[in-house]
Amino acid sequence: MLKSKPVTTCQSPRVICRALLKQQPHLFQHGLEKISEQVYRRQLSSSEASTSCSKAAVPSHVACIMDGNFRWGRRRGGDWRRGHEEGVNALRRVVKFCRKDGVKALTVYAFSTENWERSHEEVGFLMRLMELTLDREVPELHSQGVRVFFAGNRAALPEALQRVMLRVEEQTANNSDLILCVCLSYGGQQDIVQAVQQICLEVQQGKLAPDQVTAKILSERLSTHTTRMLVGEPDLLIRTSGEQRLSNFLLWECAYTELYFTPTCWPDFDSRDWQDAMLHYASRRRRYGGRAKQGNEQTDDRS
Numbered sequence: 001m002l003k004s005k006p007v008t009t010c011q012s013p014r015v016i017c018r019a020l021l022k023q024q025p026h027l028f029q030h031g032l033e034k035i036s037e038q039v040y041r042r043q044l045s046s047s048e049a050s051t052s053c054s055k056a057a058v059p060s061h062v063a064c065i066m067d068g069n070f071r072w073g074r075r076r077g078g079d080w081r082r083g084h085e086e087g088v089n090a091l092r093r094v095v096k097f098c099r100k101d102g103v104k105a106l107t108v109y110a111f112s113t114e115n116w117e118r119s120h121e122e123v124g125f126l127m128r129l130m131e132l133t134l135d136r137e138v139p140e141l142h143s144q145g146v147r148v149f150f151a152g153n154r155a156a157l158p159e160a161l162q163r164v165m166l167r168v169e170e171q172t173a174n175n176s177d178l179i180l181c182v183c184l185s186y187g188g189q190q191d192i193v194q195a196v197q198q199i200c201l202e203v204q205q206g207k208l209a210p211d212q213v214t215a216k217i218l219s220e221r222l223s224t225h226t227t228r229m230l231v232g233e234p235d236l237l238i239r240t241s242g243e244q245r246l247s248n249f250l251l252w253e254c255a256y257t258e259l260y261f262t263p264t265c266w267p268d269f270d271s272r273d274w275q276d277a278m279l280h281y282a283s284r285r286r287r288y289g290g291r292a293k294q295g296n297e298q299t300d301d302r303s
């Protein structure tokens, strides 16, 4: 009798399901999706498996719109400042989830070009919070092997914050376990415009001919370039607080990114929310406009 291959949790949910279907067809009375979900939940909750499980099912690059801090603070005792402070704690948790599950890069929207329109008080509070947080967290980030980058228009930020940003980038420059790209004073449209301006200048100076301008050339001039050069475009974008839009975040970079929206406000984002987002990603079939490529699978499921 032919022996079937053992099923291990180090395979993607679909591969596991296909193997189970052959070995134990009665299990499928529960439906493929349910089993896939159960297997994937087990896979994620086992810390041993999460460092060795299918790399294909885990996004390499996750982007987060950390939304809902202000509302969260207002609802819990009325102080929006607490919402932003708890937002920092949520970010610390998400960095840990990324490291545990083998995510290679995390890009977060910490302050948009549009956020400058908020009250003087809130903008000042956020700038100071960012400066203090970066200053305080750098030893911990460094000990966890996190390399920090910043994207956006840093010249618009207070000088004290710019100095801390430079120091954090320098101190973490040799780390490679996780890249944390913090988008500050960042807008997707503005970033594309500044990239086009750079290209115009290069054309004017004779360094580049107009017909040499390609998507790759433009992409390399975006402020998120270093992170993407190291780990690729975002695979999954998570937005919290129930809003379902990009709000000028990574407009170029998210052309083929899977989107995940949750009603949870960012300060409440916990391991269950993270697992749900990972599960959502693992269930997606990524085709990039074509047919053959299935990013979340180890094998082609036509076989």
Ligand SMILES: CC(C)=CCC/C(C)=C/CC/C(C)=C/COP(=O)(O)OP(=O)(O)O
Binding pocket: 066, 067, 068, 069, 070, 071, 072, 084, 087, 088, 091, 109, 110, 111, 112, 115, 126, 129, 130, 131, 133, 134, 182, 241
């Ligand atoms: C050092 C570092 C990277 C710190 C990160 C701090 C942090 C979590 C910043 C996010 C700030 C922000 C504008 C969140 C969006 O929620 P919102 O205020 O727009 O919420 P709302 O939708 O309820 O108004």
